[in-house]
Amino acid sequence: MDIFKPLHDLFFYVSELENSIALRESQYVWSLFEVAHVVCMCFFAGLIVMMDLRLLGVGNMHTPFSQLQKRLFPWQMAAMACSAMTGSVLVFGDPMRFYANIFFWLKMLMMVIAGVNAMAFHYIAYFSVDAWDSARVPPFGAKLAGALGVALWGFVIIAGRLIPYNWFQ
Amino acid sequence: MLEPFFQWMNDLAVSKAIGESIWIYPLVQAIHLLFLALFAGALLIVDLRLMGFGMREQPVARIARDARPWLIVGFLGLVVTGMPQLMQNAMREYFSDFFWLKMYFIPIALIFTFTIRQKVSLADESRFTPLVGKLVGVTSILLWIGGVAIPARLIGLFT
DSSP states (O other), X not given: OOTTHHHHHHHXXXXXXXHXXXXXXXXXXXXXXXXXXXXXXXXXXXHHHHHHHHHHTSSSTTXXXXXXXXXXXXXXXXXXXXXXXXXXXXXXXXXXXXXXXXXXXXXXXXXXXXXXXXXXXXXXXXXXHHHHTTOSSOOHHHHHHHHHHHHHHHHHHHHHHHTTOOTTO | OOHHHHHHHHHOHHHHHHHHSTTHHHHHHHHHHHHHHHHXXXXXXXXXXXXXXXXTTSOHXXXXXXXXXXXXXXXXXXXXXHHHHHHHTHHHHHTOHHHHHHHHHHHHHHHXXXXXXXXXXXXXXXXXXXXXXXXXXXXXXXXXXXXXIHHHHHXXXXX
């Protein structure tokens, strides 16, 4: 028995819904969400990379890390919510296209790993932030989290951009 | 007037080679987005602060000076990865209103960024009222996101 059958059936069920069909056949609404998704990405990935550069010790070095974290966090979360909403609408509008797409699933997987990286950083390296908040060279754990953050979110963006190219159908 | 130039770009051997490879063009598009994220981050971290949000404990000038090299690297990366896309699609771009909208807004946004925005963000904060900062921050976001990034995405969606 195919373990992916329930998932396939769910995607297929959604694809048959009237609203899903209307969305993928719409002239402007689909494009509106594509555009909104990119704008959300600018805010989300942009502010994440600014924080990661600080963790790596190469950018925004005149601001203590905890200030960046505290002040950018609400913007990052709001942008993530917008990205997730606009992205979900796009998947809702054409589920079978995404279901059959390796880059879509790679993107989902990378997002999960990036989330785990952020949580791990928060509970491990960030715990000792008082000791390195303004340090010119952040500790190894912080640098590692920054490097992984840049790499993982970078892969999320690359995989997302490659979704239209279905080389491995 | 520029049609022969675009036709020439379109017919270059290197443009054809990009079009014939299945992976060069998609990868260039993906890297373009990576530089977009870097550029947008370096832009927004300053614009949000100008508007009174973000890292309010720090003076605007300090944040702007730290962000500046990344803004420039991001922009140059966008230009370098934008060129092959333009060459491979030269005639499509020539006939795209969104492409020209983007091309008009890039110089406007650049001039604004390196004159007014630079002056206000690097100046001592007592020289400008907070309202000036807010206006500059909003204008910068509208020019780059509304004038450049959004039309850019629309080129591929409506051709």
